[in-house]
Amino acid sequence: MSSSAKQYDIFICYSSADKMAVSEIAERLKRRGLKIWLDEWAIKPGDLLLEKIENGIAGAQYFLAFISTHSVDSRWVKHELASGMSLEIAGKEVRVVPALMGAMDFSGLPASLSGKNCLDFRTEGAIIASIEKLVDLVDPERRVRKELLKELRRPDSLDGATFSKLCRYAHHHRDQTLEVAALKGLVQFPGTPAVLEITRRSLHEWGMQTIGTAINLLGKRAEDGGLLALTSTCLMDLRFYVQKLKEISKVIGPDALPYSFETVRHTSLMEYMLIEDALSEKVDVVRELQWHENPDIANGALLALWSMRQHRIGSVSLEINKKQLDAAMNFGADRLPGLTDLLKAGPDSPVRHR
Structure with a gap:
């Protein structure tokens, strides 16, 4: 299944002991426009648990594994994580992303995740930053646009090529956010x-x-x-x-x-x-x-x-x-x-x- 055909952006794997904190994070991700698979949202009465979980993992672009002192000992988390890692290794377009929460530190990561870049959900400031990273990860065009806006607002150099680029974007006539950013860059040029x-x-x-x-x-x-x-x-x-x-x-x-x-x-x-x-x-x-x-x-x-x-x-x-x-x-x-x-x-x- 190609990433464009995926039903979900992120499958969330966690321990039930961390349910309250994870549910809040999932809500925040959902409000940012991401399609989230969370067991309490996706599994209905009478559903076959293993089938729903396996389909959820395969149907998501990213597998977000919350690693805490509770999840490292959870059999369900170990099972889901093994499925996610297997699909990633098999090239099934599922990417596993570890995320620390609670009192867990980097040294406590499972061996299968220790070599991966890990998100941090242990403090409110870290949560905000990690949510931004996930949004950028799921929507690379948004990341590119954000970088372009930053480049337009605060140009690195005030040379002729940069001036010409800013003039083009200032007259974009389709996107006022880009135009305003370019104008704020232009005003920094002397003369x-x-x-x-x-x-x-x-x-x-x-x-x-x-x-x-x-x-x-x-x-x-x-x-x-x-x-x-x-x-x-x-x-x-x-x-x-x-x-x-x-x-x-x-x-x-x-x-x-x-x-x-x-x-x-x-x-x-x-x-x-x-x-x-x-x-x-x-x-x-x-x-x-x-x-x-x-x-x-x-x-x-x-x-x-x-x-x-x-x-x-x-x-x-x-x-x-x-x-x-x-x-x-x-x-x-x-x-x-x-x-x-x-x-x-x-x-x-x-x-x-x-």
């Missing part, structure tokens, strides 16, 4: 290229969690143009207008935003998207920001107004001084190279005012 890539991902319409993470990370990179990116794109996707201004306020202080923002921030999402007055109020806030003392915010506000007009987001009338706009364009190109190209291209699939 503006990482900020531009995070900005690029924030402009795609798919993945609310990913977009929210990108916006949050831009607020943490104010020194590399993060505020410029947030301000200049705040009118591109109306769903995230308030979040972007909130991230800006975390850096410059809430009192530094125009008073009119207090009215806008309490407007519901539906009102943002359907009511022309709500859009006008948002635009008014951005208009006021173009006079802010922070050059990233002031120039970003001009770029936001220009981008809104360029891509016909809403129907609010906008007049922009050409000289000021040219200066803002030059500022944006120098401060965050590539940003003005993103603004010219527009949002990937914007939520526009209707």
